[in-house]
Amino acid sequence: DAGVIQSPRHEVTEMGQEVTLRCKPISGHDYLFWYRQTMMRGLELLIYFNNNVPIDDSGMPEDRFSAKMPNASFSTLKIQPSEPRDSAVYFCASSFDRGRVNEQFFGPGTRLTVL
Amino acid sequence: QKEVEQNSGPLSVPEGAIASLNCTYSDRGSQSFFWYRQYSGKSPELIMFIYSNGDKEDGRFTAQLNKASQYVSLLIRDSQPSDSATYLCAVKYGGFKTIFGAGTRLFVKA
Numbered sequence: 001d002a003g004v005i006q007s008p009r010h011e012v013t014e015m016g017q018e019v020t021l022r023c024k025p026i027s028g029h030d031y032l033f034w035y036r037q038t039m040m041r042g043l044e045l046l047i048y049f050n051n052n053v054p055i056d057d058s059g060m061p062e063d064r065f066s067a068k069m070p071n072a073s074f075s076t077l078k079i080q081p082s083e084p085r086d087s088a089v090y091f092c093a094s095s096f097d098r099g100r101v102n103e104q105f106f107g108p109g110t111r112l113t114v115l
Numbered sequence: 116q117k118e119v120e121q122n123s124g125p126l127s128v129p130e131g132a133i134a135s136l137n138c139t140y141s142d143r144g145s146q147s148f149f150w151y152r153q154y155s156g157k158s159p160e161l162i163m164f165i166y167s168n169g170d171k172e173d174g175r176f177t178a179q180l181n182k183a184s185q186y187v188s189l190l191i192r193d194s195q196p197s198d199s200a201t202y203l204c205a206v207k208y209g210g211f212k213t214i215f216g217a218g219t220r221l222f223v224k225a
Contacts, residue, residue: 031211042217043159043203056212091158095211101147101166102211106158 004107006092012113018080021110024073025094033093033104034067034077043091049075082114117142119206121216129224134191136219138204141185148180148187149205153218159203163189194223 005024013019025032033048047057052069060067064083069075079086089111093104118141128134136150147166151159165171165178165187177190187206191198204216 033213035215043215045213045215048211050211055210097211101164102207102213103149103161103164104159104213106160109158 004092004094004105006090006107006110008110009108010111010113012115013082014115015083016081017114018078019082019086019112019114021077021090021092021112023075023077023092023107025075025092026105027073029094029096029105030072031095031097031102031104032069032075033095034075035091035093035106036088037091037109038088046077079112082112084114087112087114117206117208117214119204119214119216121202121204121219123217124220125222126219127222127224128194130194130196132194132223134194134198134221134223136189136191136202136204136221138187138189138216139185140187140204140206140214142206142208143182143185145182145185145206145208147207148178149207149213150176150178150189151203151205151215153201153203155200159215191221194221196223196225199223 007022034046037043046059049069067077089109091109093106095102095104150163153159163178165180171178175192179188201218203218
């Protein structure tokens with residue numbers, strides 16, 4: 001398996017532009033997570049899905065952020081409009097239910113820079 | 116507000132020594148505990164998990180859990196320069212929500 005795939009790997013955009021980050025989870029995994037990582041705040045959970053349904057979006061910082069999972073093999077995280085403080089590495093991770101133990105497999109991340 | 120606290124470090128140990136990484140968590144309802152390793156510029160990868168009180172050993176790694184004290188630790192024996200990374204403590208709450216600590220940077224000097 002190719003693991004979790006994210007695109008793009010790097011994104012540089014200007015303030016006010018729309019940004020769309022993409023993720024393909026590992027086949028057979030039924031949980032998908034979006035995280036944001038910065039030096040100041042560490043790794044923060046933004047939202048997670050189970051069987052394509054959003055379960056907890058309490059970590060989404062503002063209405064400018066939205067996430068969708070139209071099918072089991074694809075998810076997007078959109079920021080509109082983007083701001084410089086959104087600059088971070090965004091990770092997508094996937095997992096499957098093993099009871100108390102659920103290893104999350106992380107993608108390589110998207111490094112977002114908003115100028 | 117559920118919290119996971121770690122000393123940010125850096126923790127510096129000589130090659131061959133034992134590295135001890137610590138983590139505390141705020142919610143007694145926490146179910147499972149994980150240690151992820153993250154090399155600079157890379158994504159986190161799971162190295163250990165534990166959900167019962169006591170010790171769990173896997174090769175050079177030992178995870179320790181004390182639910183009464185809300186404390187979890189990771190010991191790395193015979194530390195190698197390749198162990199130099201940031202170690203993230205993660206705590207799973209109800210459902211699948213997992214909260215990560217800020218991480219402890221470890222440097223192993225050759």
